[in-house]
Amino acid sequence: MHIGTRCLVSKPRRAFRPLGRSGFTVIELLTVVVVMGILATIGVARTKYVIEQARTTRAIGDIRAITNDVQAYQAASPGHALPPGLSDIDRAGLLDPWGRPYIYVLFSVGGTPRTDVFGIDLNSEFDIYSMGPDGASAISITAGASQDDVVMAGDGGFIGRASRY
Numbered sequence: 001m002h003i004g005t006r007c008l009v010s011k012p013r014r015a016f017r018p019l020g021r022s023g024f025t026v027i028e029l030l031t032v033v034v035v036m037g038i039l040a041t042i043g044v045a046r047t048k049y050v051i052e053q054a055r056t057t058r059a060i061g062d063i064r065a066i067t068n069d070v071q072a073y074q075a076a077s078p079g080h081a082l083p084p085g086l087s088d089i090d091r092a093g094l095l096d097p098w099g100r101p102y103i104y105v106l107f108s109v110g111g112t113p114r115t116d117v118f119g120i121d122l123n124s125e126f127d128i129y130s131m132g133p134d135g136a137s138a139i140s141i142t143a144g145a146s147q148d149d150v151v152m153a154g155d156g157g158f159i160g161r162a163s164r165y
Helices: 026-076
Strands: 103-106 126-130 150-153 158-161
Touching: 026 126, 026 150, 026 158
Parallel strands: none
Antiparallel strands: 103 126, 126 150, 150 158
């Protein structure tokens, strides 16, 4: 509405910004920083998960290859004897993805078989496993220390995390 030459309705000013200044308000900057922090947290957690999955996959592949080498050695040896150690199949220095050597247990020379939740042996002649990220293990794969181990069970029918067996 106009009275004379003056306007009674004025243009609204932008909130929190003095006239003549441009830029972001503190609230806008804090909002951006918080959103970026949340996205970074999600990204880091997801990256750690993917890296751990890749390490587990590599350990599964290594155990599968070692198992094949042990079985090839057994098939080629007189009397179908198993190799006494990983050095006999040229795998002595092989480390798991967490930097520790793979464990090879031969039951015919006094090695103790690992067991499942029912106390049944996982394998019949030999065992190959990685102690996983924590580097700890137990005879039963249901024990807390063994849950992250990468194991072979069913004489090679299953190779994966003990928690999934």
